[in-house]
Amino acid sequence: MQVDKIEMGTVIDHIRAGKAAKVMKILEIGENYPHRVAILINVPSKMMKTKDIVKIEGKVVSEEHANIIALVSPGASINIIRNSAIEKKFTVALPKEVSGLGRCANPNCITAEGAKTKFRMEGDGRYRCHFCERRSGAEELV
């Protein structure tokens, strides 16, 4: 499958198969996004058997924002493209804090009423809601 090279943007590779849609959601690429986006699902991969890939034209994702992807797909790699070349490449790392994104697993949490969410990672890699103090696993947040 051939997808055009992008001039400026972000390529997210090594996404766990099936998680491309969640990656789109995390990066806030919705139906009104004005540039080209390629979503490849179940691409054969030597290391992962199958993986998803997302190529986004016209948006350079910050490292902080990209790290949120680690919640659903640890090991995903980010390629920042400028002038049709890879300017920077890194693997996502679980964020110490997640703010304004994600949803608390506790239905009785005040954030379910619309308050901005905030979670902090604890020593064992689980996240604690800043508000209701409920702990949840990384993937439960998104």
Added chain:
Amino acid sequence: MDVISIRDMEKKDIEEILDSAEAYAAGKKKSPLSGKVLATLFFEASTRTKLSFQSAALRSGMEYIDFLPETSSLKKGESFEDTVKTVEGYADALVIRHPKEGSARLAADILGKPVINGGDGGNQHPTQTLIDLYSIRKSKGRIKGLNVTLFGDLKHARTMRSLAYALGMFEAKVTLVSPVGLEMDPLYVKELEDRFSLQVHVKTEPEFSEADVLYVCRIQQERFADPMEAKRVTERFRIKKDDLKGAKDDLVILHPLPKINEIEGAIDGMKQARYFEQAHNGVPVRQAVLEYALHK
């Protein structure tokens, strides 16, 4: 200084509050809060907590104003955030009780004035935990090394989770006794063990022969699918006068109140029963908390 969760507090903060409460109770201390105004905002009913905060405010020379959700613009759909922001302008500190978990933290984040959590859903009720610690220390002279048995529905009772945390901080020995299915969340117990190297014993039989302090909470019949089972279990876990024969002679029994029938009425008059005294301790402890909140 906000008082939102026992997790925010260090042992020395808690000890400072307990010492200050002791001085208030003994009449040895004059509150520096004269003329300040406390707002009590109880979005759900909790008569005792509210009355004891109001009493603590009055005994500290403060005035209080009371927000009544049923007669307010909340009914017209005003948001929680707008309500607390408005009331902030009328008072020097706010006590908030709200059914949603995290509500007090949210208020503390958006307000500049001190916020005291009067209970946020099933999450925290820090002043209750402080009263529990105070009551244990007062009746036993210490907390460290005591055998404290938490008894009843440990799955749903927020009081028990926070107290277990605080007991870990104060190096007590904790035994958890609850019917099968109403045990404290094992992940939470593990967290306490890891954090405080606390040794927790878990039992599903009503037993407290080793206890120095027996802290009882209610087992709600609604927690069981089968009403016969509910009746059987609550009966088996009811503390009866005869059960005290096998217990330590200087056992102290505490309960956050209100109690229904989980402790046999005949026990109320016995020297072991300290739960009414515990409720009365609410006033000096909350005086100390008000001082801590307004003067830190």
